[in-house]
Amino acid sequence: MKKSDFFSAHDPRIIPILQNAVIGIAGSGGLGSNIALSLTRAGIGKLVVADFDKIEPSNLNRQQFFEDQIEMPKVIALIENLNKISQFTRYQVHEIKLNPDNIPLIYKDVDIMVEAFDKAEMKEMLIETWLIKFPNKPIIAASGLAGWGKNELLHTRKIDNLYICGDEETDLQSGISPMAPRVAIVANMQANLVLELLLSNK
Amino acid sequence: MKIIIVNGNSLNWEEEMNIDLILKRKNYTFKMLVVKVDGKLIKKTEYSKTYVQPGADVKVIHLISGG
Numbered sequence: 001m002k003k004s005d006f007f008s009a010h011d012p013r014i015i016p017i018l019q020n021a022v023i024g025i026a027g028s029g030g031l032g033s034n035i036a037l038s039l040t041r042a043g044i045g046k047l048v049v050a051d052f053d054k055i056e057p058s059n060l061n062r063q064q065f066f067e068d069q070i071e072m073p074k075v076i077a078l079i080e081n082l083n084k085i086s087q088f089t090r091y092q093v094h095e096i097k098l099n100p101d102n103i104p105l106i107y108k109d110v111d112i113m114v115e116a117f118d119k120a121e122m123k124e125m126l127i128e129t130w131l132i133k134f135p136n137k138p139i140i141a142a143s144g145l146a147g148w149g150k151n152e153l154l155h156t157r158k159i160d161n162l163y164i165c166g167d168e169e170t171d172l173q174s175g176i177s178p179m180a181p182r183v184a185i186v187a188n189m190q191a192n193l194v195l196e197l198l199l200s201n202k
Numbered sequence: 203m204k205i206i207i208v209n210g211n212s213l214n215w216e217e218e219m220n221i222d223l224i225l226k227r228k229n230y231t232f233k234m235l236v237v238k239v240d241g242k243l244i245k246k247t248e249y250s251k252t253y254v255q256p257g258a259d260v261k262v263i264h265l266i267s268g269g
Binding site: 027029030031032105116117118119120121123127128131132141143144145146157159160162164165166168169170171172177178183 | 232233234235236238242243245246261263264265266267268269
């Protein structure tokens, strides 16, 4: 496939901006796998993704993996899937658990950071680390996306360079777990915001 | 009456009002939070010793599991 064919539906003015962009994704589960898929289709030049987890059967209810990838490291399966879409996004993946020490090293060259963890304490750790280390670089987080329905509650809130996508209220308690449609909606709100920030002055 | 702004809504200011007291007054019970006062990040370890002045703009972000 030729690059000009892949991008033939895009406004030619935005292609170099997308292709020069480096986007960080922290986590490659329900949010991260969907975000990476959309940003690859959008033609982002490079994605930096970290996740230490392996694929389990219960992940297939919402994460962009397949049955024959069970037990594979998520970041390896992710690359396998993304490479089937296009060769015009480069990937740097890290099979590692992120912490306040390795986050600044792994993500030092990204233009925008996208938080895609499952656990609230990891979300808090990443946002706190990011706001201290890279206060001038945008970070797009997700909070409140479990369950189903309630489209009208999903929103984006901007607090300086921190953006929150989700309903900011639905917790995992009482048997409410994340499900494919709502996770994918919020993941794509995050991916959509990446494009908006990259292209806003263009 | 002196007030502060918390997530866009006004809250009566009190003497020696620290982050812990603001969270209590707002009934914010989520454990995982990011707090900013006038654009500055307040780490969790600093909640009890960070006092806000009247007119302060406080942002509290709940971080909820799921992803």
